[in-house]
Amino acid sequence: MMTPEKRLFFQKQLLQLYNQYQRALPWRAVDVKPNPYYVWLSEIMLQQTTVVTVIPYFNRFIKKWPTITHLAHATQDEVFHLWQGLGYYQRARNLLKCAQVIESTYQSVFPEDLSSLLSLPGIGPYTAAAIRTIAFNQPETVVDGNIESVLSRYLCFDGVFPKAKKQFSGEISEIFQVAKPGDLAQSIMDLGSMICKPTSPSCTDCPIQQKCCAFASKNTQNYPKKAPKTPKPxxxxxxxxxxxxxxxxxxxxxxxxxxxxxxxxxxxxxxxxxxxxxxxxxxxxxxxxxxxxxxxxxxxxxxxxxxxxxxxxxxxxxxxxxxxxxxxxxxxxxxxxxx
Ligand code: SF4
Known part of the structure; x- marks a missing residue:
């Protein structure tokens, strides 16, 4: 359960962690305003794909198409050619469509409000929340795999994913009510990727260990709880x-x-x-x-x-x-x- 004390401790530790040890990633802004084009492009590429895989693709994309206007004028074949190997090609189709809509409808300026973002091709609730939080510093509830791991362990959240996602979002939404929700979200993502890893969390290095429920109950392997996967034909x-x-x-x-x-x-x-x-x-x-x-x-x-x-x-x-x-x-x- 998220008591106010537990929430404040989590926010303080994670924001401190981000200030000191944030990962240097090509789409992250340091001491400047985030670039919504970079945030959007990286979030689309990171769906079902690791950071290590995405970095060279991201760098090639922004070298060829430095702005969303440049991307809007690419052909589908060109986008596919740079995308090949990343998989989930529907993302590459929507990427181009989305860039074209932003150029034609929004004069190449990324919209900030939730309903406009959700109306764009390839942008669902997670990506819209991530763009608003990271690019525009708005306190949306962002739930990716890393955030799911960290917070379900921190809270001993017993719901079973993916069914319990909505309930989980409700329980953690207050956490993002800080002055820098974008930094907080990215810090939790970093913690999930480097310390609170899915199969082997390094609890001894973790700045929130003191109040982590799964650590206290020696139950870290049981979280997050997931429905069994159906075998693939x-x-x-x-x-x-x-x-x-x-x-x-x-x-x-x-x-x-x-x-x-x-x-x-x-x-x-x-x-x-x-x-x-x-x-x-x-x-x-x-x-x-x-x-x-x-x-x-x-x-x-x-x-x-x-x-x-x-x-x-x-x-x-x-x-x-x-x-x-x-x-x-x-x-x-x-x-x-x-x-
Ligand atoms: S103490 Fe361990 S299980 Fe808890 S959040 Fe930190 S790394 Fe994850």
Whole structure:
């Protein structure tokens, strides 16, 4: 339970921690006003992705598109090309749409109010709260994975995530009522990432150990409480590596479904849970998406299957200039390892 004493202690310790030891991250402002474009871009990239992975992507993006206006004038292919490898490509689609709306509707100035932020493509309640808190210093309740870990342990919060998220937000909302809510939110994120880590919290180094409920009850491993994950199904497909005698490979853009829409691929049969592959090839590539595992059996041929359309021949050396998702990059690596 969050008593006033416990809340004040938490706020004081965390703000002090941020002043002394905040992580130097390229999207963070030190002694200047935060840049909403950087905050938004980093928050979108950090969804389901670690800080270490995001840093080089973030740096490449702001080098190519230093402002939201520059990004608004990019093409979808250019954005995909710089995004490839980060996964969850719907984020890259919404990123461009959002930049275009901000340019056309808000004259390239990020809106500050919650309802305008929530109306933008790709911005949900978490991202809107994070932008308002970090970029505009407004006391919203921000709940990401790190904040969930730290505060559910600090309070011995017994609700089970994700169902209990709303109740949790209600219980911790008062914490963000400080003069610098952005610093506080980022400090909790730092603590969750460096000290109160999901599987092995380093309680001896923790500045809030003195009042941490999970530490006092020797129960840190039990928080946050999570619903068991449902196992992912496996899908199968035959993928055709079609190469002619000019060292060109047949590629095409994905035009159907939402998954990987607009990215490049090698033709393949539908990805189905029953294995109906026509041949038993020994070159396989495995990849895990959010909701399923995929096993691709690679068939090498020089003939374009009759059912394949809309593609074109690409020099093998030019493949790197196209936006392929990670699963297709794995195929390219596998083929070059084999031949
Ligand atoms: S004392 Fe341990 S469990 Fe509690 S907040 Fe600190 S690191 Fe996390």
């Amino acid at each position: 496996t899908r199968y497909s035959s993928l055709f590596w079609i190469e002619n005698n000019k060292s060109q490979v047949y590629i095409r853009k994905r035009t159907e479904g939402r998954l990987l829409l607009g990215l490049m691929e090698f033709p393949s049969t539908p990805w189905l849970e029953s294995n109906q592959s026509p041949a038993d090839g020994d070159i396989k590539v495995m990849h895990t998406f959010t909701h399923f595992h995929l096993i691709l059996e690679i068939i090498k041929t020089d003939a374009v299957p009759v059912w394949t359309q809309g593609g074109f021949w690409c020099d093998k050396n030019d493949l790197e200039n196209y936006a392929f998702p990670t699963v297709m990059r794995k195929v390219i690596r596998k083929i070059s390892d084999q031949y």
